Amino acid sequence: MKALRPHLTALFFLPPFLAFANPQTAWEDACGHAKNLELPAQDRPDTKTLPMLKDCDSEALYYGIGQAADYQQAKACAYSELGKEESPFQGASILMMVYANGKGANRDYGLAIKLACAVDGAPAENEGRIGHLQQLRQQGPGTTDFDICDDITSGMMMGLCTAHNDRIEQVARTENWAALTRAWSQEEKNAFSLLEKSARQFFQARSGNEIDQSGTARTAFVIAADASLQDDLLSSLAAFEKGRLPSFTDQQFAAADAKLNAVYKKIQTDKGFSWGTVSKDGIKSTQRQWLKYRDAWVSFGKVKYPNVSAGSWKTFWTEKRTKMLEDFLQ
Template sequence: MTKRTIVAGFVGLAAAALALAAAGADWSDDAEWADSYPESRAICRDVRDRTVPAADRPTAAEAAQLKGCDSEALYYGIGRPADPVAARKCAILELEGTAASDAGYFAGRTILATVYANGVGAGRDTRLAIRLACQDEDSAPAEVDGRVRDLAGSSPPESFHWCDHVTSGRMMGVCAAHFARIDGAKREAEIATLTAAWSPPERKAFAALRTAADAFIAARAENEVDMSGTMRAALSLGEEERQRDAFKALLTELEAGKAPSGGLAPADAELNRVYRQVMNAGEDTRLDWGTVAPDDIRATQRIWLRYRDAWLAFAKVKYPQVSPDALAARLTQERTAMLRGFLEEAS
């Protein structure tokens, strides 16, 4: 099992877990916590009568049109304009298991509770939002408790977010994936705008760079992030997002005519010096790296070298005025900073 598989398993939740309403799951009935969180459990008992209004349900024709829908994308406008009304109807179908989509955690009950809590996509109904939150069996007890008490309080409209009460490493990973999906769609839209007028040869060179970038970013997130704790999914996804942001930042600078400066020779010398230190680090230092081993760093370094070469090949086509040495130096300095982090963790 690879580290990427571990992250995916940590973040991905089966669609079947969404159909809890039919099973009658309720926070106030959880025998394991019968003597804990009395306030939120009492609130949940008080809203047992709340159900989704018939008028809010999709018609048969709408259900057919929404087959395979994605309520998360519809509500938050991920890769498309936001449509909270369609998100509400889609979430109902997902909750009932009839959407015929591969729904993850941010679907069904989660989105539907958000719709009614915020009054966006349906009339505001905090009691119904609470009822839906009370039926969540995937969150940690403290998360359910905080969510229910917040909804029962005086929070203003459009202020509720499911991730506002995260206490567990597991849910940190789920929420990290949610926000990464939103940010990733925005980032891709910005890159699409930057590249819209490029020529076919430039696009072809960029596609090769993207392939190399994806390989390095995956290697960095999988191989050079400690995967030993419950926050492993959040940490891995966070590193992946940082690298994707750095990629876009450099592309934006080059497109704006802001060429890097500096010589490759000193940058390469410093990279090699730090790399040797990392590879020769003692056992006491490596203990601070958790699951990261020297072989992981070595493998990532090889992939990074191909990534740097891909940047130079792309720039030769798209930005011939940019000094290859200066661009390589910039990329090398960024990689040196990543490697230096292993030594700083032990200091």
Template sequence: MVTLQQIIRTAAVFAALSPLTAYAADNASGAIDRACAKVAAVRPPAADRPTPAQRNTLAGCDSEALYYGIGQKADPEKARLCAFIEQEKETDTQPEGFSGSHILMMIYANGKGAQRNTPYAIHLACTSSWAPAERDSRVQHLMGKKESWYKSDFEFCDDATSGLTGGYCTAHDLRFKKVKQDAALNNFKNHLSDKDQAAFATLQKAQAAWAQARSDKEIDLSGTSRASFGLDEENLQNQDFIDMLERVQNGKPPAFGPTQFAQANAKMQDTLTKLAAKKDTLQDGTVTVQSIQQAQTVWIAYRDAWADFIKTAYPSWTQASIKTWLTMKRVDMLMHLLPN
């Protein structure tokens, strides 16, 4: 199974996501390098760092969640303390994603969680930016040469230029959505009996495997923004799952019977046959006939887990109704994989 970290780390590095000509010109003249040299020795006040007691309290903390209030109330001061702890554990001189160094860069740039310290923020931009163009753009921001920064809204992702950083920024955005999705799943689960919760746990496991298989096997991951594409698709499948649960809980089942299921299943098999016949035209990206077949196997297990859950928890939904609904969704996915 391909993990989030593997997808992001293997993403191509120099996918241009924003115009960089002005910044490249600035550094061609040495302006960025000189700005970085001026702040090379800058460090934050010692009093800003966590005390031993605070370190114990913040063991295992998440500065990103604390700074942004992901799944909890935002606490920029705790985020600062946590970020220093995380920074000390960084082994790479150019840490990736929402690292301690990058959270501190925002804290000191925005004066949010600590007194504003622009020189130290610039120092962090110079020393911890993963791609050269990102470094140059961030320094430009912090030096006040980009009109879009208003001294309180400096963001790590605003200067993303690489597929690597783009993947982390997508993952960051999806963390907020996942909090809402998890709440919806828990709410649904809490309305089930103990017996039905066991069946639901099996369904959740099958759904997670399907969402991962869909993003790994049926999304083209050859481009520089592949991390973002894969993560977006996984989130799309997770949200579709929640939307289906809400329909099952609150709505009437669709009027599908055995005939409609047979028709949908025939259409799905026909589309799979067409895809197999087009194998030579599916090789430009990472999606292949084999990867589609692998995803299809996982999808079948997901469909069957839905049918088993419906049978025990929502018997008013017939096997034919849920299987037809899922199969129609699957046909739509497969048809979009057919070459034009």
């Protein structure tokens, strides 16, 4: 199986480029100097090509999401999106990276700066991004490609970049799931389909009800929580397929269940409970979905791993759930 891509991390560490300019050369001045640069006519799609780009996806074409990257097509598609962007991964942003990285067109930092100035963003992001491009122009390309997510500072853009990264990760997950289940019988696949449905309901409840959404980075945290659960399900099943199956006694399940109930009760009876937007009712609702998810594992296990006891499955997933709830007591 292909390794999953790591999640975006440390998106709020401010880049060193924020101090690139003195008061006489602010990022607005850099935009002023670049605004009269002309985008190359030869790079634009002609009138015959434009209709064929109506439903193109420059993000997928540039990053190779679900397909091989095609920088020439990404460039053409991005040009067709100019002025109609609905996300920061279209139009000007994609062209900014095309010219900054010399992928699909000749490298041109001046044009990259011009396009960066057209990308809507927080002032600190604009300053960092344009400063980053100025530094690349002065020092030459780095060891990694310039990316729109390199210099973000706002919670909103953190969420958008996390969603973008998750879109890439989802392709890897799909490939891994296909490889993992390819040899399964139809009965096993049908049983797993029911487990997946229950998993999705629990994951949505967990990320929606048990993640503090009071900050501007709430979207990123919700997406990251859901992705973490998906990855845990995938890695757990991969381990089971290699023979590393849970094996617990009825006494161990009783102890794990008692611990879970104690933690849950402590949360529900805590008069001072405060966890941002997370509420006791939200945790209660999520707990109900988790119980269905745990029992779905028992049903699936009977089909796929008949030698594993129901108590073993319950113990394995109960211990994971307990760790989730214990976070609310920190």
